[in-house]
Amino acid sequence: MDIRTFLSALRRGETPDAADIAAFAAGLASGAVSDAQAGAFAMAVCQRGLGDAGRVALMRAMRDSGTVLHWDLPGPVLDKHSTGGVGDCVSLLLAPALAACGAYVPMISGRGLGHTGGTLDKLEAIPGLRVDLTEEALRRQVEETRCAIVAASDAVAPADRRLYAIRDLTGTVESLDLITASILSKKLAAGLEALVLDVKVGSGAFMKSMAEAETLAAALVETAQGAGCMTRALITDMSEPLSTAMGNALEVVEVMETLTGAAVNAALWEVTVALGGEALALGGLAADAAAGEAMLADALESGRAAEYLGRMIAAQGGPADFVERWPDRLPSAPVVMDVPAPMEGHVTAIDGEALGRAVLHLGAGRMQAGARINPSVGVSDLAGLGDHVGMGEPLCFVHAATEAAAEAAVRAVQAAYLQNAQEAPMQTPLIHARLG
Ligand code: URA
Numbered sequence: 001m002d003i004r005t006f007l008s009a010l011r012r013g014e015t016p017d018a019a020d021i022a023a024f025a026a027g028l029a030s031g032a033v034s035d036a037q038a039g040a041f042a043m044a045v046c047q048r049g050l051g052d053a054g055r056v057a058l059m060r061a062m063r064d065s066g067t068v069l070h071w072d073l074p075g076p077v078l079d080k081h082s083t084g085g086v087g088d089c090v091s092l093l094l095a096p097a098l099a100a101c102g103a104y105v106p107m108i109s110g111r112g113l114g115h116t117g118g119t120l121d122k123l124e125a126i127p128g129l130r131v132d133l134t135e136e137a138l139r140r141q142v143e144e145t146r147c148a149i150v151a152a153s154d155a156v157a158p159a160d161r162r163l164y165a166i167r168d169l170t171g172t173v174e175s176l177d178l179i180t181a182s183i184l185s186k187k188l189a190a191g192l193e194a195l196v197l198d199v200k201v202g203s204g205a206f207m208k209s210m211a212e213a214e215t216l217a218a219a220l221v222e223t224a225q226g227a228g229c230m231t232r233a234l235i236t237d238m239s240e241p242l243s244t245a246m247g248n249a250l251e252v253v254e255v256m257e258t259l260t261g262a263a264v265n266a267a268l269w270e271v272t273v274a275l276g277g278e279a280l281a282l283g284g285l286a287a288d289a290a291a292g293e294a295m296l297a298d299a300l301e302s303g304r305a306a307e308y309l310g311r312m313i314a315a316q317g318g319p320a321d322f323v324e325r326w327p328d329r330l331p332s333a334p335v336v337m338d339v340p341a342p343m344e345g346h347v348t349a350i351d352g353e354a355l356g357r358a359v360l361h362l363g364a365g366r367m368q369a370g371a372r373i374n375p376s377v378g379v380s381d382l383a384g385l386g387d388h389v390g391m392g393e394p395l396c397f398v399h400a401a402t403e404a405a406a407e408a409a410v411r412a413v414q415a416a417y418l419q420n421a422q423e424a425p426m427q428t429p430l431i432h433a434r435l436g
């Protein structure tokens with residue numbers, strides 16, 4: 001295949017041939033496709049789309065760009081994946097909680113993408129923890145510890161590993177086709193029996209409207225089920241960050257506070273339990289989603305999920321005493337500055353994408369390929385929708401490497417908040433819809 005001819009046809013909106021898509025995905029994995037060509041591909045697909053058949057062909061080709069795992073385990077192999085949002089640290093709670101309920105969870109996850117943080121970057125805020133496991137190490141860990149959260153590798157989903165990083169840097173994330181192929185190629189390469197998808201909608205998500213989220217959810221469910229994986233999707237709210245913190249170590253703090261019961265974040269809990277309930281029902285571990293929710297809540301409340309997280313962290317090279325000693329083990333930023341509200345009033349809107357970009361610019365995400373990120377920076381104690389904040393009172397706290405970075409973030413966060421003196425906004429539900 002001549003890659004230039006393939007790319008020009010895509011640019012003109014012509015329907016690509018499945019064989020050419022497969023050759024392109026193989027070239028992504030082998031390196032035969034250059035970064036420039038991968039960027040041009042992502043931009044053309046964002047602009048023109050691939051069509052239903054092209055999307056399925058890309059997903060399958062990216063899945064088959066490496067090994068597709070098969071398991072022979074005494075319990076169901078389950079997982080969840082989110083389409084991306086801000087302050088979304090559900091995976092760190094859910095993977096060990098599902099394991100504590102009897103599932104096996106080989107979670108292939110992502111790094112920061114666009115304005116959103118990545119599960120892998122959050123985990124790597126834990127000193128010593130590695131996410132680049134070999135296929136053999138992943139298999140051993142899942143058998144012994146029941147859960148692992150790892151990166152796509154040269155062996156498993158290598159095409160997504162490459163294209164994901166290039167999309168992050170080329171403003172080509174928001175594409176139904178690319179998101180579907182990215183998520184499902186790595187999830188299906190992990191050899192899952194059932195998958196639950198968290199399709200985020202709102203200002204902090206890639207899908208800003210309910211119509212876009214429904215279309216993405218339907219494409220994801222149809223494509224995954226067509227490939228033989230039982231799948232459900234929940235459309236969940238992202239009109240404000242799910243956590244009260246954003247940033248890698250700061251979100252791990254929120255996870256540990258919720259998991260250990262020190263300070264439970266109700267929204268994080270609700271979304272985790274809803275997704276987990278569906279996954280347990282799909283995997284046959286619970287009679288239905290309601291029974292699954294009760295099981296999952298018990299795993300969280302009893303401390304069993306925390307135990308599984310501790311074992312997973314130790315198995316991946318993190319501190320063996322992390323669950324007991326996490327406040328001493330996580331890095332913290334040298335500068336902490338409050339963000340004073342410019343007026344008095346209820347918070348009526350939060351631009352989650354702008355908050356995500358403020359956190360990215362603090363150093364929590366990458367501006368260039370392979371750049372090192374700063375695990376300690378971000379924002380904490382975020383005021384939520386409906387909260388009443390007096391003039392000069394903190395909307396949140398910025399955690400930064402320098403005073404100058406903190407001051408820039410203060411201005412960006414102030415611009416991301418809208419306050420109204422009189423009215424609190426109507427409360428929106430966290431779970432908007434269930435599909436599949
Ligand atoms: N998560 C992924 O793995 N890929 C995307 O494109 C978006 C969210």
